[in-house]
Amino acid sequence: MTMVRQLIDCEEKWTQDALARDQQGIGCGPWAPMACCWCLAGGLRRCYSSVDQLNAAHDAVALACEQLYGTRNFVGWQDDRKTTWPMVDRLLNEAGV
Numbered sequence: 001m002t003m004v005r006q007l008i009d010c011e012e013k014w015t016q017d018a019l020a021r022d023q024q025g026i027g028c029g030p031w032a033p034m035a036c037c038w039c040l041a042g043g044l045r046r047c048y049s050s051v052d053q054l055n056a057a058h059d060a061v062a063l064a065c066e067q068l069y070g071t072r073n074f075v076g077w078q079d080d081r082k083t084t085w086p087m088v089d090r091l092l093n094e095a096g097v
Contacts, residue, residue, distance in 0.1 A: 003047035004040075004057070004097045011085035013037045016078060019045065040078050040088065044097065057097045064095035 008014050018027035019042030020035035028035050030042035038046060040061060048054040065074040068091060077083060078091075 002097050004043045005092050007047055008038055008043045008092065014085055014088055015039050041075050060097050061091065061095045064091055068094055
């Protein structure tokens with residue numbers, strides 16, 4: 001299992017419209033100790049500290065999103081209200097991040 005996959009491994013650990021959220025649902029930074037759920041971009045930032053690793057992971061997610069859902073803009077796609085956890089789960093599996 002990859003780092004982002006371990007971090008965002010269920011619907012309760014995924015969020016929309018914020019990089020991360022705390023237990024009360026308040027937005028916070030992805031590295032904040034109180035963060036308990038992350039969006040895709042927040043999860044990437046939390047897991048990859050090196051710019052090269054972050055860029056490679058970002059590219060992998062963008063490519064998988066394009067192949068599965070027709071857009072490389074995975075941030076906008078994942079924040080769309082029509083996007084569901086099973087879709088995000090599939091994207092994470094496909095991207096291998």
